[in-house]
Amino acid sequence: xxxxxxxxxxxxxxxxxxxxxxxxxxxxxxxxxxxxxxxxxxxxxxxxxxxxxxxxxxxxxxxxxxxxxxxxxxxxxxxxxxxxxxxxxxxxxxxxxxxxxxxxxxxxxxxxxxxxxxxxxxxxxxxxxxxxxxxxxxxxxxxxxxxxxxxxxxxxxxxxxxxxxxxxxxxxxxxxxxxxxxxxxxxxxxxxxxxxxxxxxxxxxxxxxxxxxxxxxxxxxxxxxxxxxxxxxxxxxxxxxxxxxxxxxxxxxxxxxxxxxxxxxxxxxxxxxxxxxxxxxxxxxxxxxxxxxxxxxxxxxxxxxxxxxxxxxxxxxxxxxxxxxxxxxxxxxxxxxx
Ligand SMILES: *Cc1c(COP(=O)(O)O)cnc(C)c1O
Numbered sequence: 001x002x003x004x005x006x007x008x009x010x011x012x013x014x015x016x017x018x019x020x021x022x023x024x025x026x027x028x029x030x031x032x033x034x035x036x037x038x039x040x041x042x043x044x045x046x047x048x049x050x051x052x053x054x055x056x057x058x059x060x061x062x063x064x065x066x067x068x069x070x071x072x073x074x075x076x077x078x079x080x081x082x083x084x085x086x087x088x089x090x091x092x093x094x095x096x097x098x099x100x101x102x103x104x105x106x107x108x109x110x111x112x113x114x115x116x117x118x119x120x121x122x123x124x125x126x127x128x129x130x131x132x133x134x135x136x137x138x139x140x141x142x143x144x145x146x147x148x149x150x151x152x153x154x155x156x157x158x159x160x161x162x163x164x165x166x167x168x169x170x171x172x173x174x175x176x177x178x179x180x181x182x183x184x185x186x187x188x189x190x191x192x193x194x195x196x197x198x199x200x201x202x203x204x205x206x207x208x209x210x211x212x213x214x215x216x217x218x219x220x221x222x223x224x225x226x227x228x229x230x231x232x233x234x235x236x237x238x239x240x241x242x243x244x245x246x247x248x249x250x251x252x253x254x255x256x257x258x259x260x261x262x263x264x265x266x267x268x269x270x271x272x273x274x275x276x277x278x279x280x281x282x283x284x285x286x287x288x289x290x291x292x293x294x295x296x297x298x299x300x301x302x303x304x305x306x307x308x309x310x311x312x313x314x315x316x317x318x319x320x321x322x323x324x325x326x327x328x329x330x331x332x333x334x335x336x337x338x
Contacts, residue, residue: 008178014248015171017072023097025054026064027179030320035287042308043190044318047290048180049327051297054241056096056123059089059325060201063172064164065097071168073101083108083140085271087295090163090198092120095127105129105153106146110138113314115219119332147326156212167247170240173204174211174248180320181212186253189216190317192305195295195296195324196220196261199233203241205322206259210252216320220261221300224270234259240298265303271295273336281330293326294333300324 009016027244029052033045053062074082080098084091084107091107094291098105113133117125124131124201134142143159150157163169198203202220209218226232237259245252267274277298284290284301304321307313330337 008181008212009180010249012174012248015174018067018168018171019074020066021069021097021101023055023066023069023302025101026063027183028052030180030183033284033288033290035180036284039282039287040305040308042141042311043313043315045308046184046189046306046318046320046321048320050176051291051323053325053329055093055100056090056127057325057328059093060283061090061093061325062097063176064169064200065093065172067168067171067207068160068164069097069101069103072103072158072160075158077103077156078211079104079106079157080160080286081106081108081143081146081150081157082160082164083110083134083138083143083162085109085138086111086114087120087332089120089293089296089326089329091129092123092127092328094164095124095129098129099127106132106150106157107187108134108137108140108142108146110134111137117327118334119337120330158335163200165198165200165203165240167234167240167244170207170244171199171248172206174207174208174244175204177205177208177212181214186214186216188211188318189320190314191217191219192220192322193219193221193300193319194322195223195300196233196237197223197296199237199240201322201324202237202259202261203244206241207238207244207250208218208253211250218260220259221265221303222261222263223266223296223299225266236262237261255312263305265299265306266270267299273298273333276306278337290323291327291330292323293329295329296338297323305321325328
């Protein structure tokens with residue numbers, strides 16, 4: 001790590017001393033989307049390439065898993081368990097990380113076993129994960145049972161929450177925010193856009209932003225519909241940001257207005273591909289040769305493009321799209337993507 005990065009890391013000494021498993025090839029590049037900037041005629045568009053974190057086709061979960069699995073290994077666990085959708089990028093990266101670290105991996109995936117394994121699911125199988133199809137239990141409801149069974153057979157399991165979004169996962173994105181500030185002059189940025197779902201990316205970037213006193217607007221694009229207002233995604237990000245600050249002995253805390261989460265692009269809910277995602281995926285592929293995914297980055301990128309086209313962003317500053325990965329699931333959507 002270079003000198004500037006070291007200086008920044010000292011802003012958060014607890015973070016520096018957490019155990020970490022090395023999984024990513026970091027820093028990821030920051031690039032300019034010159035062709036797309038020209039086509040849209042708005043602000044300069046930058047992209048942080050966390051689709052290139054390097055672990056098994058990349059993605060944002062790699063950064064979270066470095067801290068989460070660092071903890072699992074320190075605690076002497078031999079098995080990891082996590083849950084998600086069948087095309088979960090989090091589950092695929094967890095399976096790959098477990099393979100690399102010599103841990104057993106159990107994945108609980110919602111729905112019925114499909115006839116054909118494709119996209120992330122195919123990769124889960126290649127990484128030799130134990131896959132359980134949990135039907136209507138889509139958010140890990142069956143985990144306690146599995147923990148009991150594994151313990152009874154002499155294993156030491158470690159449960160990773162949905163999307164890897166706990167305090168340790170958020171630490172990966174505090175570090176990511178620090179990393180960005182060693183790469184570009186953030187004073188020129190008006191906005192950072194990214195896809196926000198289980199909230200770890202959002203909480204981590206928020207904390208990095210306030211520790212470094214950055215001024216850009218950090219705008220999460222909400223990907224899933226909330227089940228109820230009391231437990232809205234904004235509340236979940238807020239709770240995680242505050243618990244991560246306590247965990248790291250940081251003095252700051254946040255109010256709900258500090259969490260900027262745009263609900264304007266949800267359409268029909270999680271994982272439902274509509275024209276806006278298709279157009280965004282095709283636009284970036286054709287103009288820059290870069291792949292987005294149908295569930296997360298396709299939606300969030302469509303949101304940013306929409307705001308540029310409506311002239312909602314200042315032309316004399318730059319905007320940055322934080323690419324969080326996910327392209328392997330394109331193959332599972334091959335029939336609907338074009
Ligand atoms: C998980 C995921 C996200 C959302 O990140 P959270 O930290 O869960 O909010 C965004 N993009 C991709 C591709 C993902 O896999």
